[in-house]
Amino acid sequence: MVTERVKKILLITILINIVLVATHKGEFWPFSIFPMFSISGQPFLRGVVEEVENIDRPNLWRVKPLYKIEERVISLQEYGINPFDFANYIKKTKYWDAEKINGLRSTFQIECYSDKMWMITRVKGFFNDDNEIVIYTYPMFLLTGDTTYKNPNLSTIAKIDE
Amino acid sequence: MNKLLHNLFELDSPESAGTKLQLRVFELFTVVYTLYYSWEWAYYIQRLSDVILPLGLANYIDVEFFFETNLAFVNAGLITVFILVPLITKRLRWTYAPAFVLFHIQYVVRFSQGQIPHSSNLIGFSLLGLALGGVFIRDIKRALPFAFGFTIFFTGLAYTSAGVSKLIASGLTWPDGYHLWLWIGEKSVDLLSRTSELQLNPIQQLALSSRFIATLILLSGILTELSAFLLWWKKFRPFIFTLLIMMTFGIYVTMNIFFKAFVIEFIIIGYPWNRFVNYLLNYSNTIKFKAASRWLLY
Numbered sequence: 152m153v154t155e156r157v158k159k160i161l162l163i164t165i166l167i168n169i170v171l172v173a174t175h176k177g178e179f180w181p182f183s184i185f186p187m188f189s190i191s192g193q194p195f196l197r198g199v200v201e202e203v204e205n206i207d208r209p210n211l212w213r214v215k216p217l218y219k220i221e222e223r224v225i226s227l228q229e230y231g232i233n234p235f236d237f238a239n240y241i242k243k244t245k246y247w248d249a250e251k252i253n254g255l256r257s258t259f260q261i262e263c264y265s266d267k268m269w270m271i272t273r274v275k276g277f278f279n280d281d282n283e284i285v286i287y288t289y290p291m292f293l294l295t296g297d298t299t300y301k302n303p304n305l306s307t308i309a310k311i312d313e
Numbered sequence: 314m315n316k317l318l319h320n321l322f323e324l325d326s327p328e329s330a331g332t333k334l335q336l337r338v339f340e341l342f343t344v345v346y347t348l349y350y351s352w353e354w355a356y357y358i359q360r361l362s363d364v365i366l367p368l369g370l371a372n373y374i375d376v377e378f379f380f381e382t383n384l385a386f387v388n389a390g391l392i393t394v395f396i397l398v399p400l401i402t403k404r405l406r407w408t409y410a411p412a413f414v415l416f417h418i419q420y421v422v423r424f425s426q427g428q429i430p431h432s433s434n435l436i437g438f439s440l441l442g443l444a445l446g447g448v449f450i451r452d453i454k455r456a457l458p459f460a461f462g463f464t465i466f467f468t469g470l471a472y473t474s475a476g477v478s479k480l481i482a483s484g485l486t487w488p489d490g491y492h493l494w495l496w497i498g499e500k501s502v503d504l505l506s507r508t509s510e511l512q513l514n515p516i517q518q519l520a521l522s523s524r525f526i527a528t529l530i531l532l533s534g535i536l537t538e539l540s541a542f543l544l545w546w547k548k549f550r551p552f553i554f555t556l557l558i559m560m561t562f563g564i565y566v567t568m569n570i571f572f573k574a575f576v577i578e579f580i581i582i583g584y585p586w587n588r589f590v591n592y593l594l595n596y597s598n599t600i601k602f603k604a605a606s607r608w609l610l611y
Contacts, residue, residue: 224509274502
């Protein structure tokens with residue numbers, strides 16, 4: 152027989168669940184409204200890191216379709232970086248002060264790879280007028296062992312919304 | 314109401330070895346995955362420097378001090394002790410409660426970067442069920458069936474809620490195949506970022522070749538989610554868990570996201586393994602099992 156106690160525990164937990172998700176934008180782990188993939192048809196913003204060999208190339212800071220840099224994208228998994236954390240970090244940061252940029256450098260531990268030059272790149276995908284998916288890349292920062300170069304149009308790129 | 318609770322919390326042949334074994338496997342699975350996540354997150358937390366999005370208790374406690382110290386390892390160590398003690402000794406089951414709180418803290422520290430993953434929520438519900446059972450019911454004979462039913466209840470609620478969220482946020486056009494096309498594009502970028510490779514598999518190519526097929530894929534997904542509350546009734550449970558497992562594999566092949574822990578847990582809790590084990594034991598020499606069961610079961 153299910154006891155009154157079991158019934159009470161379940162009902163109180165459901166109540167706590169409702170209160171917590173209602174007051175915390177739908178998320179209070181493990182309680183959630185589970186909104187994954189609920190908003191459909193919206194453009195997406197992600198991030199990739201491009202390996203750069205020549206810092207003087209003319210199109211370094213230009214917006215490009217993804218296929219133009221696809222071959223040079225590095226595997227974040229190989230460097231122990233979670234791609235979702237990285238994408239969210241560059242997606243949700245609207246104002247890039249020294250602290251935010253240092254956070255990026257520290258995540259990548261770029262000082263340990265002094266021979267590398269990594270372009271932190273925003274990616275936006277959306278439907279064009281012909282109902283085809285197009286994906287563009289927006290260079291933001293070039294990280295080297297000792298320097299961070301900013302895209303001259305960074306403030307515009309940082310405000311691109313989904 | 315009472316019939317529903319009976320379906321959730323009353324197991325067939327509660328005193329049988331088959332039922333006890335299924336419940337203990339469920340408990341072991343919860344402990345193993347809690348350990349796995351706690352330590353994996355502890356290592357990752359060392360690389361973080363900034364809270365981007367505070368979740369849960371991180372809305373009230375500034376968790377940045379975890380980034381500059383080894384506290385995440387201390388936390389993982391405490392969780393380890395608090396969950397191994399009741400698993401091994403079968404006593405002091407209330408220690409699942411502090412383990413749950415500390416596990417919540419480990420989660421909000423690790424996922425303070427803007428991403429809100431739901432891959433560990435089911436483990437969270439299982440551990441919460443063990444914690445509530447340990448504190449308010451205590452006796453393992455009743456606490457374990459409670460945790461089991463509690464997990465099934467919240468699994469059904471979670472998936473149905475996911476389906477309803479989609480309808481509320483996007484309306485009846487949510488399953489439009491165009492939406493899947495965009496998600497396939499998004500997840501392909503994630504895969505490229507993770508592995509530096511971008512290649513569509515045959516299922517993704519098929520979905521992208523036809524809006525109708527893509528629509529059917531999304532439609533089957535949302536119907537499965539909306540029907541998940543039927544898990545609360547025993548007679549539908551194996552069928553709905555099978556649909557959820559199929560949907561999980563569907564998500565994997567279309568969007569490159571695999572909820573491994575979910576599939577394993579669905580297999581453990583979704584089917585009447587207790588009956589199967591009892592049937593086997595009736596037809597085999599049980600002396601050795603009886604000796605082992607004194608230690609493994611309860």
